[in-house]
Amino acid sequence: MIDTDSGFVTVLARRAQAAGWHLSQKTGPVPPRDLVAMKLNALLVDPAVLGDEAWDYLDRVASMLPDLGLVVCTSRSTVAQRVRGLRLGADDWMTKPCHPEEALARLEAVSRRRRRGRQEHEAAPLAAGELEIRPDRFQAFVGDEALDLTRREFELLYLLAEERGQVLEREQIYQRVWGYAMAHGDRSVDVFVRKLRKKLESLSPSWAYIHTHFGIGYRFDPEPAGIVAEEIHPAPEEAQPVPQSAAESQPETPSQAVHNTFTAG
Amino acid sequence: MIDTDSGFVTVLARRAQAAGWHLSQKTGPVPPRDLVAMKLNALLVDPAVLGDEAWDYLDRVASMLPDLGLVVCTSRSTVAQRVRGLRLGADDWMTKPCHPEEALARLEAVSRRRRRGRQEHEAAPLAAGELEIRPDRFQAFVGDEALDLTRREFELLYLLAEERGQVLEREQIYQRVWGYAMAHGDRSVDVFVRKLRKKLESLSPSWAYIHTHFGIGYRFDPEPAGIVAEEIHPAPEEAQPVPQSAAESQPETPSQAVHNTFTAG
DNA sequence: CCAGCTGTGAAAATCCTGTGAACGCAGGGA
DNA sequence: TCCCTGCGTTCACAGGATTTTCACAGCTGG
Numbered sequence A, B: 001m002i003d004t005d006s007g008f009v010t011v012l013a014r015r016a017q018a019a020g021w022h023l024s025q026k027t028g029p030v031p032p033r034d035l036v037a038m039k040l041n042a043l044l045v046d047p048a049v050l051g052d053e054a055w056d057y058l059d060r061v062a063s064m065l066p067d068l069g070l071v072v073c074t075s076r077s078t079v080a081q082r083v084r085g086l087r088l089g090a091d092d093w094m095t096k097p098c099h100p101e102e103a104l105a106r107l108e109a110v111s112r113r114r115r116r117g118r119q120e121h122e123a124a125p126l127a128a129g130e131l132e133i134r135p136d137r138f139q140a141f142v143g144d145e146a147l148d149l150t151r152r153e154f155e156l157l158y159l160l161a162e163e164r165g166q167v168l169e170r171e172q173i174y175q176r177v178w179g180y181a182m183a184h185g186d187r188s189v190d191v192f193v194r195k196l197r198k199k200l201e202s203l204s205p206s207w208a209y210i211h212t213h214f215g216i217g218y219r220f221d222p223e224p225a226g227i228v229a230e231e232i233h234p235a236p237e238e239a240q241p242v243p244q245s246a247a248e249s250q251p252e253t254p255s256q257a258v259h260n261t262f263t264a265g
Numbered sequence C: 001c002c003a004g005c006t007g008t009g010a011a012a013a014t015c016c017t018g019t020g021a022a023c024g025c026a027g028g029g030a
Numbered sequence D: 001t002c003c004c005t006g007c008g009t010t011c012a013c014a015g016g017a018t019t020t021t022c023a024c025a026g027c028t029g030g
Helices: A006-018 A032-038 A047-064 A079-088 A100-116 A151-162 A170-178 A188-203 A255-259 B006-018 B032-038 B047-064 B079-088 B100-116 B151-162 B170-178 B188-203 B255-259
Strands: A042-045 A069-074 A092-095 A126-128 A131-134 A139-142 A167-169 A207-213 A217-224 B042-045 B069-074 B092-095 B126-128 B131-134 B139-142 B167-169 B207-213 B217-224
Touching (some): A047 A079, A100 B079, A100 B100, A131 A151, A151 A170, A170 A188, A188 A217, B032 B047, B042 B100, B047 B069, B047 B079, B131 B151, B139 B151, B167 B170, B170 B188, B188 B217
Parallel strands (some): A042 A069, A069 A092, B042 B069
Antiparallel strands (some): B126 B131, B131 B139, B167 B217, B207 B217
16 A cells, blocks of 8 residues: 555554455555565555656556556546546546545455456366376476476466467466566576476476477477487487486487477477 | 446447447346356446346356456445445446546456456467468467468468458558568568468468559458469479379469469459 | 569578576575 | 575577568569
8 A cells, every 4th residue: 555644544554454454554656676576466556645657657567567456546536537547557546535445345356356367276286298287286296206396387387287288478477477577588487497398307208398489488288209309310429438328318309309399289 | 238327328338339349238137147148348237227136136247257347337325335346246336427438447447457367369260261370379270280480470470361351551561560660661571471472382282362462562361272373384494203193283383473363453 | 665563582680599507585504 | 693505587698590681583554
């Protein structure tokens, strides 16, 4: 909540606490970057506090945190202002004085909507190739061995697996896993895909799971990798002093060739 | 929209149409079952129309269609009523008289959220001739073989196919695919059309898809190519060591002749 | 027959992804 | 409190893939 109207703030805070909410009060604009870290459900803001940059601020918040419930609360406003705010990305616009109970109800409605698209499906284990993805453990298994995924890794894998067969754009992936808009030039998705591939490969080397779509993003689709990793004649110039065990070798298989399977099978 | 206030309804309908919305007007409660079939983005309802069962109706609609944006619009209401409605599942609550522009903005805000969690754009596959264009894969297929399009190629093809039958000017095409104005003398569109034609030809040789309109631009319209590819004397300099089976001939048909079909004046 | 357009092939420029490593931060333990 | 470890983020680089640009040849329309 970003507001300086102490009366309103106090009353609302009391009610919110009574309702079991966690409410954080600010008296000035909070950088969107910090809002991300706060993992809010909704934000109530009085643009009067923001000064000249109110519109700009609303715009930035709405575009950086598309999943945040954004409610504006002004003392007075014109239709044009309200329309502009709502078009900009605000989810609701209230006019003071407003009953705190209604404010809470509107905040609730706004966050409810936010949540709706998401939940419902959690807890559904997914099977893909040799892989079993279990949301109840935040882990993926091959047989009974865990991939030892971190939280982000798991969430990325789960998202991709949920949309199996579909090509997901980086922005979309980032938005849905990280929860806020991807900054231009961010490579996090790529890095995590690499980590996933590495772990997948170590436990399920004969399958290709994550496919790159150049200029777009990634697609999850388990495919027996034998097709590509077939017997290519060993590169002659490569001296291989220690022919390692069959299980761990294939140093010549160009990993790129495996990954860049653009042709959706 | 469920309302009987003809003035409000009329004005709103006009504005909605101007904004390109599809608006359906009802004057009485519509069974939630039917609402499902209508595949609405949002529902605007005046509980006065619903009579005694207003609350019950709102409750049923909200619980049966969790993804529907539900906006209530009353002539007068108490805080308690608004709170109750919002808690019940309504996404917004407006009070008449309200500016139609604001009503639209609120409806828009409500549906916007709904859409966020799901696919940003409609993943409607297009079919054209032997071709199937699938936005979910950013790819086009003939049978089960992919054309192996790059992103730009795909977007160009998709745009043309969306506007099937229409002649699109180069500037227009560039603007919509590249996202910014075309520099004078830029030939990118031509080059990409060539790439598309080449890939289309390789997988679907007996169809002509993209037609040139001299001095204007291009038109997408799948046509069996036999019409134009009539018996032109085989190019003499082309040695044809293996005269292929009768079924598959027309190998030397100058592709250019096929493309420049100025059918539309 | 001319001026202007379009098709073509290839070179040049740009962009994208895989990859390894460094950096910063937070939590746990000593 | 300080150090260690695990994790997520950022960086720079290399190798490719893709896009843009060019020059030229073949059409088009008047």
